[in-house]
Amino acid sequence: MVTIYDVASRAGVSAATVSRVLNGKKVREPYGELVRAAAEELGYQPSRTARSLRLQHADVIALIIPDIENPFFTSLARGVQDRAREDGYAVVLCNTDDDPVREREYFDLAVAEHMAGALLAPASSTSDVSPLLKAGRAVVAIDRHVDQDLDTVIMDNHRAALDATTVLVERGFRRIACITGPEDVETASQRADGWRAATLTAGRDPAGLLEHGDFRMDSGREAMRAQLDGADPPDAVVVGNSLMAVGALQAMASRGMTPPDFGMAVFGDLAFAPIVPAGIVIIETPARELGSAAASLLLARIKGAEGASRTVVVETKIRA
Amino acid sequence: MVTIYDVASRAGVSAATVSRVLNGKKVREPYGELVRAAAEELGYQPSRTARSLRLQHADVIALIIPDIENPFFTSLARGVQDRAREDGYAVVLCNTDDDPVREREYFDLAVAEHMAGALLAPASSTSDVSPLLKAGRAVVAIDRHVDQDLDTVIMDNHRAALDATTVLVERGFRRIACITGPEDVETASQRADGWRAATLTAGRDPAGLLEHGDFRMDSGREAMRAQLDGADPPDAVVVGNSLMAVGALQAMASRGMTPPDFGMAVFGDLAFAPIVPAGIVIIETPARELGSAAASLLLARIKGAEGASRTVVVETKIRA
DNA sequence: ACGCCACGTCGTAGATGGTCACCATCGAAT
DNA sequence: ATTCGATGGTGACCATCTACGACGTGGCGT
Numbered sequence: 001m002v003t004i005y006d007v008a009s010r011a012g013v014s015a016a017t018v019s020r021v022l023n024g025k026k027v028r029e030p031y032g033e034l035v036r037a038a039a040e041e042l043g044y045q046p047s048r049t050a051r052s053l054r055l056q057h058a059d060v061i062a063l064i065i066p067d068i069e070n071p072f073f074t075s076l077a078r079g080v081q082d083r084a085r086e087d088g089y090a091v092v093l094c095n096t097d098d099d100p101v102r103e104r105e106y107f108d109l110a111v112a113e114h115m116a117g118a119l120l121a122p123a124s125s126t127s128d129v130s131p132l133l134k135a136g137r138a139v140v141a142i143d144r145h146v147d148q149d150l151d152t153v154i155m156d157n158h159r160a161a162l163d164a165t166t167v168l169v170e171r172g173f174r175r176i177a178c179i180t181g182p183e184d185v186e187t188a189s190q191r192a193d194g195w196r197a198a199t200l201t202a203g204r205d206p207a208g209l210l211e212h213g214d215f216r217m218d219s220g221r222e223a224m225r226a227q228l229d230g231a232d233p234p235d236a237v238v239v240g241n242s243l244m245a246v247g248a249l250q251a252m253a254s255r256g257m258t259p260p261d262f263g264m265a266v267f268g269d270l271a272f273a274p275i276v277p278a279g280i281v282i283i284e285t286p287a288r289e290l291g292s293a294a295a296s297l298l299l300a301r302i303k304g305a306e307g308a309s310r311t312v313v314v315e316t317k318i319r320a
Numbered sequence: 321m322v323t324i325y326d327v328a329s330r331a332g333v334s335a336a337t338v339s340r341v342l343n344g345k346k347v348r349e350p351y352g353e354l355v356r357a358a359a360e361e362l363g364y365q366p367s368r369t370a371r372s373l374r375l376q377h378a379d380v381i382a383l384i385i386p387d388i389e390n391p392f393f394t395s396l397a398r399g400v401q402d403r404a405r406e407d408g409y410a411v412v413l414c415n416t417d418d419d420p421v422r423e424r425e426y427f428d429l430a431v432a433e434h435m436a437g438a439l440l441a442p443a444s445s446t447s448d449v450s451p452l453l454k455a456g457r458a459v460v461a462i463d464r465h466v467d468q469d470l471d472t473v474i475m476d477n478h479r480a481a482l483d484a485t486t487v488l489v490e491r492g493f494r495r496i497a498c499i500t501g502p503e504d505v506e507t508a509s510q511r512a513d514g515w516r517a518a519t520l521t522a523g524r525d526p527a528g529l530l531e532h533g534d535f536r537m538d539s540g541r542e543a544m545r546a547q548l549d550g551a552d553p554p555d556a557v558v559v560g561n562s563l564m565a566v567g568a569l570q571a572m573a574s575r576g577m578t579p580p581d582f583g584m585a586v587f588g589d590l591a592f593a594p595i596v597p598a599g600i601v602i603i604e605t606p607a608r609e610l611g612s613a614a615a616s617l618l619l620a621r622i623k624g625a626e627g628a629s630r631t632v633v634v635e636t637k638i639r640a
Numbered sequence: 641a642c643g644c645c646a647c648g649t650c651g652t653a654g655a656t657g658g659t660c661a662c663c664a665t666c667g668a669a670t
Numbered sequence: 671a672t673t674c675g676a677t678g679g680t681g682a683c684c685a686t687c688t689a690c691g692a693c694g695t696g697g698c699g700t
Binding site for chain 1: 676677678679680683684685686
């Protein structure tokens with residue numbers, strides 16, 4: 001490990017001067033050049049650990065997500081990383097599997113590692129971020145609100161679901177079901193509310209047409225099966241995310257149904273699908289934008305932005 | 321920030337004793353109990369930063385991958401995380417986008433953060449890991465060998481490609497093309513070699529049937545198009561990863577072709593596909609196992625395992 | 641029974657690498 | 671010659687761990 005003292009003695013100055021040069025403070029020539037040359041020759045890398053300890057602050061942010069294998073969250077992570085990199089921050093990806101215990105462990109880790117802040121993208125668990133807030137760390141919630149008063153980045157779930165459902169209505173579908181996420185998840189209920197509003201506006205009865213899944217493939221398949229095997233099956237469905245949509249499509253296919261004959265609208269794209277049946281209404285979930293917007297809010301707080309918490313709503317687009 | 325001194329004074333002992341208790345060294349009662357109680361009451365979390373600085377070692381490993389949005393790498397990451405967590409290590413996910421500059425930046429970051437080691441899953445770039453080795457950090461290569469002599473975890477690409485191609489031959493396909501990754505990537509050429517060997521064994525001529533993509537969807541589509549529009553188009557294809565397979569399927573579909581009439585074998589599963597055409601030969605790439613095996617090797621080195629570098633080959637399975 | 645020795649355990653102090661407040665010094669300007 | 675500004679050096683500090691030293695206790699020998 002080559003330290004700042006090695007560089008200092010090679011350049012014939014004190015460690016403080018090396019620190020100043022490398023942090024962009026004014027230094028008289030030829031010291032600046034000498035230091036830079038010495039650092040270069042020795043391959044010096046300042047120890048971020050020592051720096052963090054002294055400054056009580058690490059240029060690292062935690063991104064806490066429930067499922068790293070869900071494309072929505074990887075896109076989100078992508079957006080966060082790209083934005084964080086611009087400001088020289090590293091991102092630690094923390095995968096909780098929706099386990100509150102793990103989530104709590106990651107909160108503690110963020111504190112213990114002196115991380116500058118955390119982005120929390122919870123799925124079904126209700127989270128208590130007070131360990132982070134007590135330690136004075138910035139926190140931004142993604143995708144839904146948490147109990148504490150926090151900066152939050154969400155998308156317009158209600159409107160998107162309403163618009164997408166309306167498209168299906170206009171296409172002539174009569175009984176439009178909805179498969180959304182768990183009942184206690186804000187995004188899931190917002191999407192269901194949008195669907196319900198559009199259904200009522202069209203003069204239809206939503207009773208018996210709502211299913212709750214867990215945003216994974218299997219639950220989408222099960223929910224669709226339940227609907228199709230019901231007494232009065234639907235002729236279209238609005239699905240709360242792409243994984244459940246894949247499951248739903250499988251259930252439909254096994255009964256010989258497929259879009260565009262059977263109507264479908266989905267939150268999130270199906271880019272991984274080799275053969276996407278035509279006529280599916282795609283609600284483009286702006287995962288990357290969500291990530292970069294959240295990172296921007298967090299970085300602003302880290303840099304000392306004060307004031308009441310803000311909520312940013314990222315626009316969705318309907319691709320019909 | 322509650323420090324070790326806060327705990328010490330509350331328990332009426334010195335900071336050294338607190339450190340000893342919390343690190344499992346023997347201490348006479350009632351000190352042990354007093355310290356634990358004090359730590360509990362104060363919600364004390366040892367600063368991993370200070371710890372890292374003192375020990376010249378952080379319980380963190382870097383996982384360096386080229387594309388976080390590729391399902392293969394997220395599965396891999398999943399395997400790494402689960403294994404690392406068992407030993408109390410955190411994982412920092414580093415996304416390089418195949419950019420050697422970024423990769424180098426992450427090497428430097430790993431050194432500067434005193435990380436215990438790094439897992440490198442390169443795609444097309446040739447990497448120089450000497451900055452890490454010079455700093456005495458453990459490194460394990462995933463998916464292909466690097467120039468330096470390193471522990472490596474790979475899968476049996478040659479055999480898998482050979483077996484899968486043979487299955488297609490047995491099913492009666494006559495002209496079997498191959499879409500693999502970039503020429504300078506070991507896994508890509510191994511897969512091509514396996515395909516070529518099987519083709520030759522079957523008494524066929526592989527000339528003109530090999531395409532190189534970049535493991536992304538678009539390149540799969542382009543490669544398939546090129547083959548289908550050729551003078552003597554193939555009736556089957558072996559594809560080097562699932563993203564390119566999706567692209568290839570799209571190209572095929574746009575010409576009215578689809579498995580099982582057109583033969584296909586793919587490295588990696590198509591779990592996200594809602595409607596997978598029947599008859600595709602899936603070569604199950606054990607991404608998660610690859611990740612956990614690599615993590616195990618790395619953790620062993622971190623704990624001081626000596627000796628020549630080892631190469632672990634993880635088995636693939638053919639699902640026909 | 642007393643003293644000495646050995647062992648076990650706790651506290652002190654130094655080290656880890658970098659930064660910054662404060663101080664000293666040097667040069668220039670009045 | 672004196673003062674002021676600019677700039678580099680010194681030393682304290684961040685939180686933790688651990689080598690070393692010191693102290694106390696218990697056992698054994700005389």
